Amino acid sequence: MNRLRKPTIRKAALLLLGMAMLLLAAACGTDKTENGNGRAANQAAANNAANGANGGANASGEPAANQGSAGGEAGAAAKATVYPLTVKDATGTELTFDAAPQRIVTLVPSETEIVYALGAGDAVAAVDSNSNYPKEAADKPKIGDMNPDIEKIVSLKPDLVLASYSLSQAVVDKLRSLKLPVYASDPKTYDAVIDKIKQIGAILDKPAEAAAVTGHMEQVRQQVTDALKDAPKPNVYLEFSPGWTVGKGEFLDELITLAGGTNVATEAGWYEIDPEAVVKANPDDIVYASMTVKEGEKNPILAAIESRPGWKSIHAIANNNLFEVDQDPLTRVGPRLADGLLDVAKKLHPDLFH
Structure with a gap:
């Protein structure tokens, strides 16, 4: 004991x-990105993201493209996502995307912040009621918190729902039963968070931005x-x-x-x-x-x-x-x-x- x-x-x-x-904001573990037709290109993007460890992006949630030069250089080297793209989330569920999602619903603040940090805020259709950062996210339509409005989520016709499996297993399972594409995560380490951001970056066709954001995170860790x-x-x-x-x-x-x-x-x-x-x-x-x-x-x-x-x-x-x-x-x-x-x-x- x-x-x-x-x-x-x-x-x-x-x-x-x-x-x-x-802990409503805690979300997301990731696994490898898999893609039958574009695996090599997407792997190259992931490698370039990893090589951007000295990037100067800011972790504040601002679009990565607006951040420091080192992160920008790493981001510039990242290759665009090749679709169709198949990924596997923390639950082992495979999701295939034919294009970058354009209607995203986030169920936890961490995922909201990731989407905005990657410069994809315009694709956010709705967020959970605890998503208050960045400011633009607070102005988005709300779908509730621990017990979100399932009917409202369905009515938004999202092509991607970002969730934390450890906090909302029942919600994830319900949305999946309704045939909605739910990417669930549950990272337990700093590196797992970095991997998750890279994978979401690949899904959203934002590998360069993901490289800059994660490069900054690695830079801060090295500084400390x-x-x-x-x-x-x-x-x-x-x-x-x-x-x-x-x-x-x-x-x-x-x-x-x-x-x-x-x-x-x-x-x-x-x-x-x-x-x-x-x-x-x-x-x-x-x-x-x-x-x-x-x-x-x-x-x-x-x-x-x-x-x-x-x-x-x-x-x-x-x-x-x-x-x-x-x-x-x-x-x-x-x-x-x-x-x-x-x-x-x-x-x-x-x-x-x-």
Whole structure:
């Protein structure tokens, strides 16, 4: 049993209920792009994207074509998609596209941000109600959140639906039963997010833009890795919903490692913590998620952290090493994950970043 887990643990269904709204943006694992007629050309595009690791694209969700020169050079080398294109998503489902999709519905914010970052925002027909970035996405028609309006989605006649399978399995299965083309993903690592963006770029005939976006993500990771090469690794406790932490097998656990820390939660997945066990773990730093609150109110996660019995003796609290981070770039598995990585690295190692 993990030292941070409560002796009585809620079942997986409760975990999904407790965390679903926070992680609604998490979406997407990818597999290889396959194409009977154009496999060589599409493989070349993927290779060119990988070679663009030093690209200067911005992870903000702006069109990649408008970003830095190195990423632009990598993007320019990428070959256009050859159709028909067959891909396999995280569920093993094969989808074949005869042309770039022109009516896209996104069920999670991460996929919305990817489409806009690739410069395909004009093809978005509707988004989930939590998609608030970039600004243009917030103005699109809404199809709901965890329980989207299936009839509305069908009425939009999408030629591509982008979804997170781990958060909306029932929705994905229902839409597929209605013969809609659903690409479902569920990445658990930084590299898996990069691979997903490249594959969506191939589907949308945006390989150059995908090369620029993923090149920037790889560049940021290398920047952080180089800066932290000889740095000490503080023990870090994460809390992204009151009383819940995240351990092995999730991208946030890997992100803490990349940012130069050691996650004190060593069990897999998201789970409710045992407060006394966190005291025993005695983390050097505590990272918690920002939350929308009324003026004058305290972040409920911070309030919970500061009020738990015995927690004032924890090094992180005694030394005021409590760091609030913007949850969206860290819980949306898209281009802005690079921004989240850099933010956490700067919080844990402020002297190494200028």
